[in-house]
Amino acid sequence: MSIKIKLTISYILLITMIIIFFGVISTLTLEKYYIDNIIEILTSQGTSFSRVFDSYIDADIYTISQDVVKNLATDTNAQVQVLNMEGMLLGDSTLSSTPVPVKILTPDVIQAISGESGVYTEKINNERVLHVSVPVKNKLNYVAILRLSSSLEEVSNIIKRLVLFLALVLTVSSLVALIIGFFIANELTKPLEMVKEATQEMAKGNFKVRAEKTSNDEIGILADSFNKMAEELGQLEEMKNEFISNISHELKTPLTSIKGFAITAMDLVEKNSELYEYLNIIDEETDRLSRLVDELLDFSKIELNKIKLSFEEVELDKLIEDTVAILRPHASNYGVNLICKKKIDRVVINGDVNRLKQVLVNIIDNGIKACSRGKYVKVFLDIKDKKAVIRIEDQGQGIPQEEIKYIFDKFYRGKNNKYSGTGLGLAISKKIIEEHKGTITVESEVGKGSVFTIELPLKDR
Ligand SMILES: Nc1ncnc2c1ncn2[C@@H]1O[C@H](COP(=O)(O)OP(=O)(O)OP(=O)(O)O)[C@@H](O)[C@H]1O
Numbered sequence: 001m002s003i004k005i006k007l008t009i010s011y012i013l014l015i016t017m018i019i020i021f022f023g024v025i026s027t028l029t030l031e032k033y034y035i036d037n038i039i040e041i042l043t044s045q046g047t048s049f050s051r052v053f054d055s056y057i058d059a060d061i062y063t064i065s066q067d068v069v070k071n072l073a074t075d076t077n078a079q080v081q082v083l084n085m086e087g088m089l090l091g092d093s094t095l096s097s098t099p100v101p102v103k104i105l106t107p108d109v110i111q112a113i114s115g116e117s118g119v120y121t122e123k124i125n126n127e128r129v130l131h132v133s134v135p136v137k138n139k140l141n142y143v144a145i146l147r148l149s150s151s152l153e154e155v156s157n158i159i160k161r162l163v164l165f166l167a168l169v170l171t172v173s174s175l176v177a178l179i180i181g182f183f184i185a186n187e188l189t190k191p192l193e194m195v196k197e198a199t200q201e202m203a204k205g206n207f208k209v210r211a212e213k214t215s216n217d218e219i220g221i222l223a224d225s226f227n228k229m230a231e232e233l234g235q236l237e238e239m240k241n242e243f244i245s246n247i248s249h250e251l252k253t254p255l256t257s258i259k260g261f262a263i264t265a266m267d268l269v270e271k272n273s274e275l276y277e278y279l280n281i282i283d284e285e286t287d288r289l290s291r292l293v294d295e296l297l298d299f300s301k302i303e304l305n306k307i308k309l310s311f312e313e314v315e316l317d318k319l320i321e322d323t324v325a326i327l328r329p330h331a332s333n334y335g336v337n338l339i340c341k342k343k344i345d346r347v348v349i350n351g352d353v354n355r356l357k358q359v360l361v362n363i364i365d366n367g368i369k370a371c372s373r374g375k376y377v378k379v380f381l382d383i384k385d386k387k388a389v390i391r392i393e394d395q396g397q398g399i400p401q402e403e404i405k406y407i408f409d410k411f412y413r414g415k416n417n418k419y420s421g422t423g424l425g426l427a428i429s430k431k432i433i434e435e436h437k438g439t440i441t442v443e444s445e446v447g448k449g450s451v452f453t454i455e456l457p458l459k460d461r
């Protein structure tokens with residue numbers, strides 16, 4: 001999960017938690033406020049109603065209760081009941097006649113029997129009802145209990161509406177948090193993203209890349225350290241390339257004179273003598289060394305971007321035929337058949353003949369070396385999608401899957417490679433093909449062989 005998403009989720013979680021927390025607290029507080037209010041109203045109504053009984057004596061209460069209750073009910077929204085001090089129901093404002101005497105002994109009534117106002121909430125028919133019982137005193141004794149009951153349905157409705165409103169607020173603010181959070185996260189991670197891209201670019205081998213420093217915070221410091229590292233690596237890389245370039249130049253001169261002297265000396269000795277044989281070996285080995293030095297030189301030129309391609313019209317069909325003809329004796333030495341198969345007669349591209357030839361030699365040479373005696377290396381030429389397609393197929397040992405991704409790397413040599421080499425052939429070839437705006441790819445199966453495919457844009461007419 002990216003930092004951006006993590007940050008956004010954190011914002012939303014935080015906001016949701018805060019809203020839920022305050023929602024629960026405010027709902028509970030509001031509910032308590034409403035209920036306390038109702039209790040207060042009912043209690044004060046009960047207390048003021050109790051004066052009605054001042055002029056009655058115990059005995060009367062039984063007879064007048066129902067009337068009293070009826071009169072009082074006009075001054076309140078609550079249900080009014082009169083009970084005696086044992087909790088027996090004497091009058092009820094919701095009933096038209098004197099009620100059947102039943103005992104009500106809910107906690108509020110029990111509290112009132114003991115001489116103090118009592119409060120009790122219960123659920124009747126799925127509706128919350130609040131009872132307030134107030135003991136009534138006539139001068140000397142407690143004579144009755146006034147019980148006022150009010151439905152809490154309205155409070156429940158208010159709370160329900162509040163919860164609904166809070167849910168709406170929660171949804172809207174979560175959405176807003178999502179948008180703002182994503183925006184902030186985006187802003188926060190943008191510099192990090194740039195540093196990330198720079199590191200990825202450097203991992204590909206581009207030491208010239210620099211991360212842009214947009215702030216002085218930790219990310220800014222990261223960008224600074226990265227840039228310093230990139231600079232140092234770049235310098236090291238340059239030093240290495242310069243070194244390779246210088247040393248190869250230095251090697252070239254003595255090599256040329258060794259070869260020159262070996263050839264001169266060969267003219268001076270007898271053809272079949274032992275000495276002649278030795279001089280011949282010196283000559284061949286100097287050639288090999290020269291080729292190696294040339295490769296190193298090429299490589300450093302490419303790395304230092306000093307390679308200059310001279311583009312001209314190139315007839316690929318001819319170039320391939322020539323190259324194959326040149327390499328055929330080399331293939332025969334290895335007992336390998338080198339075959340050229342053109343599907344098309346004339347293929348013209350824009351390119352550097354010598355460099356393209358170098359690529360063909362590199363790849364065909366790899367193919368020949370990978371084959372055992374009696375096998376084939378075939379070179380095909382075709383045109384597809386306005387591109388020249390060169391396929392070089394061999395029946396060699398193949399390249400293990402885990403090595404394929406490295407074979408175009410500089411200095412990489414396969415583990416099963418029996419021949420000496422610098423491991424630069426394919427790295428150089430790839431660079432050259434890329435300079436031609438083409439591509440080079442490989443498919444291979446161990447034990448069956450490999451296919452290298454080069455695609456080059458055709459010359460526009
Ligand atoms: N056709 C092929 N079949 C099997 N393995 C191959 C083939 N072509 C390349 N390879 C593997 O890829 C490696 C890299 O090839 P590359 O041409 O870059 O270097 P090299 O041939 O070892 O040395 P150089 O070409 O510089 O003399 C080789 O060492 C070899 O293991």
Ligand SMILES: [Mg+2]
Pocket residue numbers: 362365366421425426
């Ligand atoms: Mg090679």
